[in-house]
Amino acid sequence: MLVFPNAKLNLGLYVTERRPDGFHNLETVFVPLPWTDALELLPAEAGHATSITLTGRPIPGSPATNLCVRAYELLQADFPQLPTVQMYLHKIVPIGAGLGGGSADAAFALKAANDLFGLELTVEMLESYARRLGADCAFFIRNKPVLAVERGDVFEEIELNLLGTGCVVVYPNLHIGTPEAFAGIVPQRPAHHLREAVAQPLETWRATVSNDFEASLAPAHPVLADIKQQLYGAGAAYASLSGSGSALYGLWPAAAAVPALQWPPDYTVWQGVL
Numbered sequence: 463m464l465v466f467p468n469a470k471l472n473l474g475l476y477v478t479e480r481r482p483d484g485f486h487n488l489e490t491v492f493v494p495l496p497w498t499d500a501l502e503l504l505p506a507e508a509g510h511a512t513s514i515t516l517t518g519r520p521i522p523g524s525p526a527t528n529l530c531v532r533a534y535e536l537l538q539a540d541f542p543q544l545p546t547v548q549m550y551l552h553k554i555v556p557i558g559a560g561l562g563g564g565s566a567d568a569a570f571a572l573k574a575a576n577d578l579f580g581l582e583l584t585v586e587m588l589e590s591y592a593r594r595l596g597a598d599c600a601f602f603i604r605n606k607p608v609l610a611v612e613r614g615d616v617f618e619e620i621e622l623n624l625l626g627t628g629c630v631v632v633y634p635n636l637h638i639g640t641p642e643a644f645a646g647i648v649p650q651r652p653a654h655h656l657r658e659a660v661a662q663p664l665e666t667w668r669a670t671v672s673n674d675f676e677a678s679l680a681p682a683h684p685v686l687a688d689i690k691q692q693l694y695g696a697g698a699a700y701a702s703l704s705g706s707g708s709a710l711y712g713l714w715p716a717a718a719a720v721p722a723l724q725w726p727p728d729y730t731v732w733q734g735v736l
């Protein structure tokens with residue numbers, strides 16, 4: 463079975479409280495971004511252990527700890543009848559970018575195994591497995607725009623219409639680890655209600671929708687503010703860091719409005735329509 467795990471963007475991200483479990487409570491809107499990896503999952507040949515073949519962008523860490531393998535092993539612990547599998551992951555989405563690529567791979571591995579082997583797990587059960595693999599992993603089960611609260615894994619429906627919105631995502635070849643990014647944050651109550659702010663026209667978001675990681679990462683990584691400035695300079699209606707960085711995105715009311723942009727050759731850039 464071949465699936466295409468997509469990335470996500472965060473529209474606004476407020477870190478509101480430190481939790482007793484060491485995580486933080488968040489308020490953020492997740493939207494799917496159609497920039498994808500490719501993941502294939504097949505029953506392994508008889509006598510072969512579960513394994514993964516990796517191509518594309520290098521992934522730090524050993525293949526045995528890849529989130530796709532960990533996702534499959536979680537299911538195997540509860541469904542011992544599951545066979546061993548061979549996975550192929552072609553990695554395209556930048557890592558440590560705030561785009562949730564690793565979490566998407568894990569969530570799509572769960573969904574693919576559920577479909578391939580007829581486990582008949584409900585969406586709620588799949589979300590519960592996903593939560594054990596990473597805070598933003600559960601979002602990719604339904605993969606629909608939502609307001610996420612608590613650890614970023616509890617969802618509320620929202621009013622949001624971004625159909626046809628032009629989007630540019632810029633990854634400045636800078637890996638920012640999620641724990642490192644959270645370490646620099648002082649939690650606080652948001653100045654605006656995100657649910658109400660994103661229901662307003664895109665042009666109003668610049669004044670009302672923000673990402674708390676931008677201020678905390680700014681001193682160590684001035685390139686982030688430079689890129690955001692360039693996106694606004696190119697006419698973006700809204701620009702922001704995604705998640706804990708380092709990718710930034712710009713949004714234009716229509717794809718045709720996105721101008722041709724030049725970036726340094728070591729950057730990775732995605733351009734398309736939401």
Ligand SMILES: C[C@](O)(CO)[C@H](O)COP(=O)(O)OP(=O)(O)OC[C@H]1O[C@@H](n2ccc(N)nc2=O)[C@H](O)[C@@H]1O
Pocket residue numbers: 472475484485486487488490560562565595596597598599612613614640641644704705706
């Ligand atoms: C910042 C976001 O990108 C926003 O979308 C995500 O919440 C990050 O989610 P993620 O990469 O799935 O994060 P995890 O792999 O679960 O957690 C990595 C580390 O980030 C910190 N972390 C993560 C999520 C959260 N709500 N509070 C935290 O403090 C913790 O130190 C945790 O050990």
Ligand SMILES: Nc1ncnc2c1ncn2[C@@H]1O[C@H](COP(=O)(O)OP(=O)(O)OP(=O)(O)O)[C@@H](O)[C@H]1O
Pocket residue numbers: 521522523527528529530551556557558559560561562563564565567568638639640705706707
């Ligand atoms: N399939 C995978 N894709 C990406 N990273 C993976 C994968 N499997 C395991 N990892 C590990 O997870 C780490 C990446 O996590 P990190 O949270 O920084 O990035 P991300 O999942 O790409 O997106 P985000 O920055 O939004 O969380 C890598 O350093 C790698 O060791």
